[in-house]
Amino acid sequence: xxEFSCAQYLIKVIHQVCEKYEIKKIYKISIKIGTLTLxxxxxxxxxxxxxxxxxxxxxxxxxxxEEKPEIECKDCGYYGEIKEEFSYICPKCNSFKILFKxxxxxxxxxxxxx
Ligand SMILES: [Zn+2]
Numbered sequence: 001x002x003e004f005s006c007a008q009y010l011i012k013v014i015h016q017v018c019e020k021y022e023i024k025k026i027y028k029i030s031i032k033i034g035t036l037t038l039x040x041x042x043x044x045x046x047x048x049x050x051x052x053x054x055x056x057x058x059x060x061x062x063x064x065x066e067e068k069p070e071i072e073c074k075d076c077g078y079y080g081e082i083k084e085e086f087s088y089i090c091p092k093c094n095s096f097k098i099l100f101k102x103x104x105x106x107x108x109x110x111x112x113x114x
Contacts, residue, residue, distance in 0.1 A: 003040055006106060007047035013108050018056060026052075026060045026113040034067045034103035041066070044106075056113070069103025 010031065018026070031048075033039050041064050048062055072079045073090035074097035083091045090098050 002038070003043040004047050006037075006039055007044055007051055010048060010106070010108060011051040014052065014056075014111065017108065017111055018113070021111075023111065023113040024056070025058075026056045026111060028061045028063065028110075028112040029057075030063045030065065030109040030111075031106065032065050032067045032109050033106045034069065036069050036100065036104040037106050039106060060113075065109065067103050070101045071098040072101050073098050 014026075014029065017023070029048075033041060033044065045062055045064055049057070069082055070080055071082055071090065073093065073095055075095035076090060076093040078090050078092040079101070081091075082088075088098065089096055
């Protein structure tokens with residue numbers, strides 16, 4: 001049920017954004033899903049659509065973009081992609097002291113509506 005709770009969270013964010021910008025009808029939502037989150041895209045989209053279908057979202061489109069991981073190395077300062085998806089080391093100096101800057105989260109990229 002990972003996807004379900006992630007979708008619930010994002011629905012809350014979408015409602016907050018719509019309230020803030022007084023959006024009554026959504027045409028398109030773009031979300032980014034980091035590949036490290038292990039979120040199943042299809043399931044995630046399913047729960048998103050389920051959660052939004054009664055309000056705001058009739059006939060609108062949801063686009064899910066996968067985001068590749070990027071890291072910052074605490075030892076050598078390298079910033080960028082890692083060699084393999086699940087190798088948690090710096091590709092330059094092999095340090096384990098890395099911080100994920102991208103790819104380990106999911107978030108709302110944009111909402112188009114009025
Ligand atoms: Zn490094």
